[in-house]
Amino acid sequence: MTQPIAQALSARLRDMILAGEFRGGQHLREVQLAQMFGASRTPVRLALAANEKDGLLAYSPNRGYVVRPFDPGDIAGAFEMRALIEGLAARKAAERGLSDEALRRIAEAIDTVARVLATDEALDDGAREAWRTHNAVFHRTIIESADNRFIAPTLQTVQRIPSVYPPVLASYDPALLRKYNDHHRGIRDCIVARQGVRAEFLMREHVTVAGEDIRASLHPAPELAGAAE
Amino acid sequence: MTQPIAQALSARLRDMILAGEFRGGQHLREVQLAQMFGASRTPVRLALAANEKDGLLAYSPNRGYVVRPFDPGDIAGAFEMRALIEGLAARKAAERGLSDEALRRIAEAIDTVARVLATDEALDDGAREAWRTHNAVFHRTIIESADNRFIAPTLQTVQRIPSVYPPVLASYDPALLRKYNDHHRGIRDCIVARQGVRAEFLMREHVTVAGEDIRASLHPAPELAGAAE
DNA sequence: TAAGGTGGGATTGCATGCAAACGGACCGAC
DNA sequence: GTCGGTCCGTTTGCATGCAATCCCACCTTA
Numbered sequence: 001m002t003q004p005i006a007q008a009l010s011a012r013l014r015d016m017i018l019a020g021e022f023r024g025g026q027h028l029r030e031v032q033l034a035q036m037f038g039a040s041r042t043p044v045r046l047a048l049a050a051n052e053k054d055g056l057l058a059y060s061p062n063r064g065y066v067v068r069p070f071d072p073g074d075i076a077g078a079f080e081m082r083a084l085i086e087g088l089a090a091r092k093a094a095e096r097g098l099s100d101e102a103l104r105r106i107a108e109a110i111d112t113v114a115r116v117l118a119t120d121e122a123l124d125d126g127a128r129e130a131w132r133t134h135n136a137v138f139h140r141t142i143i144e145s146a147d148n149r150f151i152a153p154t155l156q157t158v159q160r161i162p163s164v165y166p167p168v169l170a171s172y173d174p175a176l177l178r179k180y181n182d183h184h185r186g187i188r189d190c191i192v193a194r195q196g197v198r199a200e201f202l203m204r205e206h207v208t209v210a211g212e213d214i215r216a217s218l219h220p221a222p223e224l225a226g227a228a229e
Numbered sequence: 230m231t232q233p234i235a236q237a238l239s240a241r242l243r244d245m246i247l248a249g250e251f252r253g254g255q256h257l258r259e260v261q262l263a264q265m266f267g268a269s270r271t272p273v274r275l276a277l278a279a280n281e282k283d284g285l286l287a288y289s290p291n292r293g294y295v296v297r298p299f300d301p302g303d304i305a306g307a308f309e310m311r312a313l314i315e316g317l318a319a320r321k322a323a324e325r326g327l328s329d330e331a332l333r334r335i336a337e338a339i340d341t342v343a344r345v346l347a348t349d350e351a352l353d354d355g356a357r358e359a360w361r362t363h364n365a366v367f368h369r370t371i372i373e374s375a376d377n378r379f380i381a382p383t384l385q386t387v388q389r390i391p392s393v394y395p396p397v398l399a400s401y402d403p404a405l406l407r408k409y410n411d412h413h414r415g416i417r418d419c420i421v422a423r424q425g426v427r428a429e430f431l432m433r434e435h436v437t438v439a440g441e442d443i444r445a446s447l448h449p450a451p452e453l454a455g456a457a458e
Numbered sequence: 459t460a461a462g463g464t465g466g467g468a469t470t471g472c473a474t475g476c477a478a479a480c481g482g483a484c485c486g487a488c
Numbered sequence: 489g490t491c492g493g494t495c496c497g498t499t500t501g502c503a504t505g506c507a508a509t510c511c512c513a514c515c516t517t518a
Contacts, residue, residue: 004290005472029499040473042271045501046278053282055382061233062479062500077377080321084313092309148306150387153284158379234502258469269503274470291470291509 006043009033010050017056017067018162024069028057054157070162072215079211081158086139087204089146090187094196098145105141106188109134113181123172131177138184142191142203164214171217180210235272238262239279246285246296247391253298257286283386299391301444308440310387312433315368318375320429323420327374334370335417338363342410352401360406367413371420371432393443400446409439 013033016022034044048065051057057065098106112134116127123131143152183206190199242262245251263273277294280286286294327335341363345356352360372381412435419428 007290031499041500042472042474046275049275049278050282053279055379061236063481064500073376074378077379080317080377081314081379081383084317085310088309088313147302148309149303150284150306150310154310154383154386157383260469270470271502271504292511293470 005039006046006050009037009039009043010047012037013047014051014054014056014160017051018160020162022067024067026067028065028067030064054160056160056162072218075161075164075215075218076211078158078161078164079207079215082155083204083207083211085151085155085158086143086207087200088148089143089151090191090203091196091200092146092148093142094191094194094199096145096147097194098141098191102141102145103192106138106184109137109141110181110184110188113177113184117174117178117181120174123174123177128172131172135180142187163218171213176213180206183209234268235275235279238266238268238272239276241266242276243280243283243285243389246280247389249391251296253296255296257294257296259293283389285389285391301447304390304393304444304447305440307387307390307393308436308444311384312436312440314380314384314387315372315436316429316433317377318372318380319416319420319432320425321375321377322371323423323425323428325374325376326423327370327420331370331374332421335367335413338366338370339410339413339417342406342413346403346407346410349403352403352406357401360401364409371416392447400442405442409435412438 022028028048030041030044030048033048034041037044048057049059052059052065056068058068059065093102113131116123116130116134143155183202187199187202187206190196190202251257257277259270259273259277262277263270266273277286278288281288281294285297287297288294322331342360345352345359345363372384412431416428416431416435419425419431
């Protein structure tokens with residue numbers, strides 16, 4: 001990204017924005033952030049520029065940076081992009097085939113999640129952490145198997161959205177997570193069978209459904225929250 | 230992006246990279262760029278960081294920035310992404326419908342290109358410029374009609390690739406450009422008819438074909454350059 | 459001769475100072 | 489009372505200085 005300290009500040013600032021510690025439209029002052037982080041204005045300025053490039057801040061010349069507001073339409077748009085691009089990754093992975101190592105990691109991720117979800121009770125913190133980790137392994141492995149250098153960075157930018165990002169992610173309803181793990185199995189089977197088109201559309205559907213679930217859990221009135229798309 | 234001077238430097242640096250004025254892997258030194266641009270190191274540093282975020286430079290702590298090499302596989306990957314995302318834009322535009330203004334601009338773009346291509350002779354500079362402009366209007370209008378804030382920035386990053394970017398674009402073969410304009414007509418008709426799926430796949434096909442043509446024109450041996458995908 | 463260590467030049471990383479631009483408050487005029 | 493203008497505090501934008509790191513060549517030693 002940039003340089004050692006600036007890089008760390010950029011990540012810290014990003015996490016604060018994603019965690020919702022600033023309100024939308026808020027003006028971020030360099031000196032204020034600098035003393036908050038115990039650094040000088042120079043690395044802070046780089047961190048601001050980096051987060052602006054990531055779409056989290058808006059810049060005006062001579063006026064500085066404000067945090068960009070996000071609305072439900074943006075969340076829907078982000079999941080549209082995610083579905084499309086992860087679908088591409090699944091298709092490419094199927095066309096190219098998975099390495100033994102990739103296949104092993106995917107199998108392990110699916111199996112571990114299945115074990116964690118064997119109960120119907122609410123998940124404790126450890127179980128939630130395990131789910132997050134292995135869910136991420138599944139997706140990341142497919143993305144890395146897709147042989148397209150543009151996929152990973154693009155996905156990162158559309159996934160880093162305030163109010164919908166991994167640490168805040170899901171309601172952790174075991175029924176939902178089991179459904180997702182079934183999706184994962186289906187996608188894995190299609191990739192192994194080298195059925196690229198099926199893998200693409202199953203992945204697209206998987207991401208779309210997950211997005212609708214998340215948006216439903218965010219809406220105050222959860223009746224048909226996702227169906228309006 | 231960043232601040233006034235730094236912003237200008239960032240664009241100048243980007244254009245130099247895209248124009249191929251540095252070789253892949255070349256180390257860009259801050260002081261050298263600073264005196265080349267007649268500025269100090271501070272805005273140069275910001276310009277370097279911005280271009281790194283755009284994927285044109287690679288950064289290593291305490292070692293600075295090197296220009297990232299691109300190979301034919303990267304070009305193919307970029308067109309894969311472009312086809313997918315512009316397809317999404319076409320589908321969304323069809324689903325939402327075009328404004329009268331957007332429809333007018335698209336019609337004008339298609340008609341103007343048709344007039345420019347009425348001859349079979351090689352295009353002069355003015356004709357090439359006209360084609361570039363109106364081709365861009367067609368694509369941009371659809372992208373702006375898609376109502377997804379992530380589409381435009383993502384497309385920009387996958388289109389800004391050394392050796393394949395608008396000013397260097399096409400061989401300007403009138404037969405090819407007429408083919409593209411026919412594609413545009415078909416896409417326009419689908420969008421107007423609110424046939425989102427057809428619009429999506431026609432756009433995807435259009436971009437894919439254009440990418441194969443470009444890659445064929447770059448390859449030394451142009452036999453089946455695009456068919457290997 | 460080859461391997462390892464060491465010193466110096468060059469380059470990046472960060473802090474700070476100064477100039478320019480912005481924004482808001484106060485004041486005056488109509 | 490409202491509109492327009494001017495002044496001043498605040499903030500950003502850029503230049504520069506200094507410390508830390510790195511790279512490379514040279515030297516030492518086995």
